[in-house]
Amino acid sequence: EIFYRSIxxxxxxxxxDPSIDASDEDKKAMAATFAASYRAKLDDIMxxxxxxxxxxxxxxxxxxxxxCVHLCRLREECLIEAGFGDPFMSIxxxxxxxxxxxxxxxxxxxxxxxxxHGNSELVWTTVLKNVxxxxxxxxxxxxxxxxxxxxxxxxxxxxxxxxxxxxxxAIDDVDRFCSRMKNHTYxxxxxxxxxxxxxxxxxxxxxxxxxxxxxxxQRGGSCREFTAKHQRYYIQRIRCxxxxxxxx
Numbered sequence: 001e002i003f004y005r006s007i008x009x010x011x012x013x014x015x016x017d018p019s020i021d022a023s024d025e026d027k028k029a030m031a032a033t034f035a036a037s038y039r040a041k042l043d044d045i046m047x048x049x050x051x052x053x054x055x056x057x058x059x060x061x062x063x064x065x066x067x068c069v070h071l072c073r074l075r076e077e078c079l080i081e082a083g084f085g086d087p088f089m090s091i092x093x094x095x096x097x098x099x100x101x102x103x104x105x106x107x108x109x110x111x112x113x114x115x116x117h118g119n120s121e122l123v124w125t126t127v128l129k130n131v132x133x134x135x136x137x138x139x140x141x142x143x144x145x146x147x148x149x150x151x152x153x154x155x156x157x158x159x160x161x162x163x164x165x166x167x168x169x170a171i172d173d174v175d176r177f178c179s180r181m182k183n184h185t186y187x188x189x190x191x192x193x194x195x196x197x198x199x200x201x202x203x204x205x206x207x208x209x210x211x212x213x214x215x216x217x218q219r220g221g222s223c224r225e226f227t228a229k230h231q232r233y234y235i236q237r238i239r240c241x242x243x244x245x246x247x248x
């Protein structure tokens with residue numbers, strides 16, 4: 001049902017995609033082709049699910065076709081087949097620019113807190129709250145999509161962070177994480193992030209900087225304005241990358 005409801009929204013965004021060199025009428029026709037194709041594929045999957053009945057739980061292939069990963073990939077394939085690349089590129093660009101405006105303040109806050117409290121639970125809890133609040137940028141979710149389109153001044157991140165429930169959270173491994181960051185030394189880290197917006201810029205980039213900071217301190221490095229130093233580099237690179245993707 002969630003993916004069925006997403007069709008009209010994706011169709012609407014695709015029909016006004018500024019990166020497509022076509023007339024408005026042609027883009028509307030392309031978007032309609034996408035919508036019809038994706039709806040037909042969803043109908044086919046649902047028909048086979050109903051036909052499988054109780055045996056659905058034993059049909060691994062069919063179950064895999066019903067996963068979010070597969071349905072998202074299927075939607076992307078339908079967009080590409082209809083002639084679109086990433087119809088959300090201009091929206092991602094706008095969200096990147098909005099998030100970059102907030103990044104210096106977020107980094108200053110983390111730097112000040114780190115200078116006062118060091119590698120503490122308070123610092124990590126704040127940074128993890130940033131990660132959770134920044135993840136509000138998700139145009140695949142109907143609820144967060146509505147929040148995004150209502151947000152005109154970039155206040156959504158701070159508002160969301162303030163509204164997060166106090167710890168302990170439903171799934172809360174902060175204490176274990178803090179203990180590991182204090183008592184273990186790592187040589188590498190791999191983090192998986194979204195491809196645009198506050199999720200990566202306000203959440204994961206400061207998080208990565210803080211991880212690097214404490215690893216550096218374990219090796220005798222300085223903690224002074226570490227995230228602020230990195231945010232200047234981030235801003236320059238992200239602005240250049242976002243602009244080039246929008247042009248390309």
